[in-house]
Amino acid sequence: MAFQGTQKYIASADLQLAVNAAITLERPLLIKGEPGTGKTLLAEELASSLNVELIQWHIKSTTKAQQGLYEYDAVSRLRDSQLGDERVHDIGNYIVKGKLWEAFEAEQRPVLLIDEIDKADIEFPNDLLLELDKMEFYVYETQQRVKAQNRPIIIITSNNEKELPDAFLRRCFFHYIKFPTPDEMREVVAVHFPDIKKRLLEAALEAFFNVRDVPGLKKKPSTSELIDWLKLLVAEDIPAEALQDKDGKSSIPPLYGALLKNEQDIHLFEKLVFMARR
Structure with a gap:
């Protein structure tokens, strides 16, 4: 099959x-x-x-x-021999x-x-x-x-x-x-969140791939991080508007701690957003 x-x-x-x-x-x-x-x-x-x-x-x-094949437990056999256990006569008992x-x-x-x-x-x-x-x-x-x-x-x-x-x-x-394309990612998300609002999904995917495109990130957010982030967005009832750039300028997405997992990447992202706003 x-x-x-x-x-x-x-x-x-x-x-x-x-x-x-x-x-x-x-x-x-x-x-x-x-x-x-x-x-x-x-x-x-x-x-x-x-x-x-x-x-x-x-x-x-x-x-x-x-260890993937087998291990010989010599310590247990020694202990059993000291206690007079009959099992010691068969070494197979300790494989x-x-x-x-x-x-x-x-x-x-x-x-x-x-x-x-x-x-x-x-x-x-x-x-x-x-x-x-x-x-x-x-x-x-x-x-x-x-x-x-x-x-x-x-x-x-x-x-x-x-x-x-x-x-x-x-x-x-x-x-x-290969990392999923946006279309492939929509299929993945649909498995976990079949009833997610379309506007929220599209805004979240755009923000997610924008974060991944930031040059110099030590750890790019992965599919599992996207799923966690979406779970939080749905649980907190975050509107799609909160994820979209205002006036065409970059912004930090809410609950970004689910996407960025070390302080270097967070500082880099905040710095780039600050520079884009100037």
């Missing part, structure tokens, strides 16, 4: 092609794009649309590739399965999300090359070979914090999620 997006997730034609191509090729889909453009949500909605299990592995700076192991032994083909892979150490992607390629790994403690019953659909996200190794990239199908 081809992925075409869902009622909750508007996928562009290019993204739909990328997802379906990765599934056909049985290669991991590497998704890049600005934070807040729906990379993680893609895996959730893909699993929902296919009606399969979603297994999520959220990567941190301290995450090691081995903790990782997310890849869970995905490999799933009876139905799951979606495996490896989220924000660029947060980990530079060697992390290389340490998973064989496992992602061959869909198997060896457990040395139990002399057991774990092989995928059904090759999982793998979604890997990256925020471009680090360059990924060429050998890893070669094994992936790549797609960059």
Whole structure:
């Protein structure tokens, strides 16, 4: 069944092609794009649309590739041996399965999300090359070979914090999620706010894209920030007129703290607005 997006997730034609191509090729889909453009949500909605299990592995700076396979809990085994627990005679009782192991032994083909892979150490992607390629790994403690019953659909996200190794990239199908155009953004907003007033929406989108166009912003507002901002505008019943420039001059949009997330960007925006008013 081809992925075409869902009622909750508007996928562009290019993204739909990328997802379906990765599934056909049985290669991991590497998704890049600005934070807040729906990379993680893609895996959730893909699993929902296919009606399969979603297994999520959220990567941190301290995450090691081995943790995705399994971990040997030697501390628990030592403690149990001191207490005379019979479990110590079977080392398999102290093997903790990782997310890849869970995905490999799933009876139905799951979606495996490896989220924000660029947060980990530079060697992390290389340490998973064989496992992602061959869909198997060896457990040395139990002399057991774990092989995928059904090759999982793998979604890997990256925020471009680090360059990924060429050998890893070669094994992936790549797609960059472009920032939505105003028309595409209207479709996204309609999912979250189907009854929003048209005048408010148009004024909000114009103000939002004007903020994004400000040169020198450290963190441009993303789709998720727009949704939060619109939620506040609707809750506070802000009129469309409050978002529009007066006398053709720039103005600071109300509740702009939902759009700009650091003091440098706020100071820059206020400075540019002040200069435009002079």
